[in-house]
Amino acid sequence: MTTRPCPFSIPAAPDARARVLKRGTRFLEPDVYVARLGTRQAVFKDYRRYRRTPLSPLARLLVRREARILERLSGWGYAPALLGTIGGLVLGMEFIDGQVLGRDVAMTSDEVFRRLKSAIATLHAAGIAHNDLHGSNILVSGGIPRVVDFASALPMPAWLARSPLGRQLRRSDLANVVKLQSRLTGTPPSPAEAVVLAEPRWVRAIRGAWKRLYRGKA
Structure with missing residues (x-):
C-alpha cells in the first residue's frame, strides 16, 4: 500500500x-x-x-x-x-482539540472508560494492538476518548492474534486502560477484568529474568 x-x-x-x-x-x-x-x-x-x-x-x-x-x-x-x-x-x-485523560477531572468518568474499552475491543478485532496505552496518549474531546501516537502499534495477522504473544499484547492494552480507570475514578476492576490483569506465568518469568539481568548490570 x-x-x-x-x-x-x-x-x-x-x-x-x-x-x-x-x-x-x-x-x-x-x-x-x-x-x-x-x-x-x-x-x-x-x-x-x-x-x-x-x-x-x-x-x-x-x-x-x-x-x-x-x-x-x-x-x-x-x-x-x-x-x-x-x-x-x-x-x-x-489536530484533536481535547484534554489529556485525567488532566481535567470533570472529563474523566466511567462512561469515558466504557467508550475507551469498547474502542480498544474494536481495535483488537481489526487486528491491531496499540502497545503504548497510557494517559498522555488518550485525549478526551466532547466526552469521547481519542487514542493518539500509534508509533508502537503492531498489526497482528490472524496467526499472531491467536498466539500467546498476541493474547498478551491485547491483555496489556486492556490492563493499562483498567489501571487508568482504577487510578482516576476509583472504580475497581470487575472480576473479569481482574482475571485479565493477572499476568501469565511466562510473562512474570520473563519480567523477573529481565529485572535480575538489569540489576546485575547496574
Missing part, C-alpha cells in the same frame, strides 16, 4: 507560530508540533533532523509504518485522521 503524500508543504523547521508539543531528545524520537494549515490546525511528527544520517532509513520506516496504521484506521473514529506524509520524514495528522 502506498501512503498518500500531504497535499501541502511546511517550512524546513517549525516557525514561531508553531506550538511545540514535544522535542525529540531520545533515540529516533521526533519533534511533535501543531501548525496552522489555512483555517485549521494539524499535528506533525517531524524526523527531519535524521535526514542524510545513517538513521534516515529507520526514521522513514517509522513514518511510513505509523501512516499505514492511521490509514488502516480511517473511519474507526477514535484515532486522528491521516493527512499524509511529507518527504518521507514528516507525518501529518488531524
Whole structure:
C-alpha cells in the first residue's frame, strides 16, 4: 500500500507560530508540533533532523509504518485522521482539540472508560494492538476518548492474534486502560477484568529474568 503524500508543504523547521508539543531528545524520537494549515490546525511528527544520517532509513520506516496504521484506521473514529506524509520524514495528522485523560477531572468518568474499552475491543478485532496505552496518549474531546501516537502499534495477522504473544499484547492494552480507570475514578476492576490483569506465568518469568539481568548490570 502506498501512503498518500500531504497535499501541502511546511517550512524546513517549525516557525514561531508553531506550538511545540514535544522535542525529540531520545533515540529516533521526533519533534511533535501543531501548525496552522489555512483555517485549521494539524499535528506533525517531524524526523527531519535524521535526514542524510545513517538513521534516515529507520526514521522513514517509522513514518511510513505509523501512516499505514492511521490509514488502516480511517473511519474507526477514535484515532486522528491521516493527512499524509511529507518527504518521507514528516507525518501529518488531524489536530484533536481535547484534554489529556485525567488532566481535567470533570472529563474523566466511567462512561469515558466504557467508550475507551469498547474502542480498544474494536481495535483488537481489526487486528491491531496499540502497545503504548497510557494517559498522555488518550485525549478526551466532547466526552469521547481519542487514542493518539500509534508509533508502537503492531498489526497482528490472524496467526499472531491467536498466539500467546498476541493474547498478551491485547491483555496489556486492556490492563493499562483498567489501571487508568482504577487510578482516576476509583472504580475497581470487575472480576473479569481482574482475571485479565493477572499476568501469565511466562510473562512474570520473563519480567523477573529481565529485572535480575538489569540489576546485575547496574
